[in-house]
Amino acid sequence: MEPKEQNPCPHTGVLNIIDPEYTANPQPAYARLLAEHRVAKSIAMHSPILSRYEDVMYALRHPEIFSSEMDMKVLLGTRRPMIPQQIDPPRQTRYRKILDLRFSRPRMQALEPDLRRHAQEVIDGFVERGECEFDSEFAVPLPCRAFLTLMGLPQEELDLFIELKNGIIRPPVDPMDMIAATEFRMKTGERIYAYFEKMIEDRRAKPCDDMMTYLTTVELDGQPLSDEEILDISYLFLLGGLDTVTATLGCSMAYLAANPEQRRKLVAKPELIPNAVEELLRWETPVSLLPRVLKQNVTIGDVELREGALVNLLIGAANLDPAEFPDAMHVDFERESIRHVAFGAGAHRCLGSHLARMELRAALEEWHKRIPDYAIKAGAVPKVSPGIREQLYLPLVWSA
Ligand code: HEM
DSSP states (O other): OOOOOOSSOTTTOEEOTTOHHHHHOOHHHHHHHHHHOSEEEETTTTOEEEOSHHHHHHHHHOTTTEEOOOOOHHHHOOSSOOTTTTSOTTHHHHHHHHHHHHTOHHHHHTTHHHHHHHHHHHHHHHGGGTEEEHIIIIITHHHHHHHHHHHTOOGGGHHHHHHHHHHHHSOSSOTTOHHHHHHHHHHHHHHHHHHHHHHHHHHHHSOOSSHHHHHHHOEETTEEOOHHHHHHHHHHHHHHHHHHHHHHHHHHHHHHHHOHHHHHHHHHOGGGHHHHHHHHHHHHOSBOEEEEEESSOEEETTEEEOTTOEEEEEHHHHTTOTTTSTTTTSOOTTOSOOOOOTTOOGGGOOTTHHHHHHHHHHHHHHHHHHOOSOEEOTTOOOEEOSSBOOEEEOEEEOOO
16 A cells, blocks of 8 residues: 655645645644744645744734735625725724724623523433534534624524525535536625625614624714625624634534543533633634735745735644644643634734634533533544534534
8 A cells, every 4th residue: 555645745845735634633734844844835826834833923913914905706705805804904903993892702791691592402402312413413503593693683594594604615516616616606695795785774774782783883984884894794704703613613522522531621620611712722723724915025934935925824833833832732721821823813813702712612611511421423434624624524422
């Protein structure tokens, strides 16, 4: 049998980001990148990859050099750039001022009782069965319900919203057929715009206390937001707020299922859960790679990167950099001050981090109260998606 090629390739520094073994378990490849290739290359177009914590932080803190303004319409089905993620400061900073207010920690904590109730109801649905498919039965519906509550939408829209975000992130067509995928995304994108256009109209006619009413009434420099601006913000909320939490829940639970001694620590000391959430975000970093476009030539180490180049910031690897994290390859739920970059950093740092943390903490607490002892079903092979590392198939079993 041929020996399996190393990823990244030790000679060329090319990282195969769609290799299933890598997406399921990227940490060894991160460690090799950090040790051997300050500037590696991605298999896609051989675009450069930065992986050191120091380099990634430099890029995230210099949006005037590492720009977020790039054309992603084909991949996201959008009409225009999403706000604020696909625009640079200073324009981006103006939007963050009005959005940060609505995503503050106290506001997100106010959603917690409702989310816990939902988590308990979902668990009620399968706890007696002694098994579930974690992704479709828990990790997908829970953040979607939180999103509906946040936006002020009825819970009956759950299936529609799951369908819409899947239509953009994983269109149900042959994965190699880029034309069919683009067509599907553009059609889904138009459905998303149409849905939010109607919602804007409804809230203007009949305001209430929800996110969409806020967006239709808030002023930016003395002017209300235009319909286009509200649509470009809402579209991003839908894409940014659902898959990310789903993927983090799945990766965290897959880790805990495969590492019973670590899981037992959380069951014995549930007060460790908030720190475990941070440590698992560091270790798993489900949103592992952030793209940027260079506005000028930059030299990293002895490699010159050219203006206009697409650069990949591998935050998953930065989170395992031993120069920043002592004993970085060890998962330690009692680690002190975990300054991970799983939510990004600088101007574009995740707007939804307080919401995400609340969802993850509440979900892990509710789950372990009811189902403390579980494992991955014998013989099952969990499936992890490339890109945002969602556990697409994670069958768990426990004694009912
Ligand atoms: C565990 C869950 C989450 C993870 C790991 C995550 C990760 C990230 C990362 C890495 C960025 C930076 C992107 C960049 O620099 O290009 C980001 C930005 C963003 N996230 Fe999250 N996110 C999560 C949950 C959420 C939630 C629940 C929302 C709610 C709507 C959200 C909304 C956003 C928005 C709007 C931005 C863009 C911020 C800007 O560009 O100013 N995220 N997120």
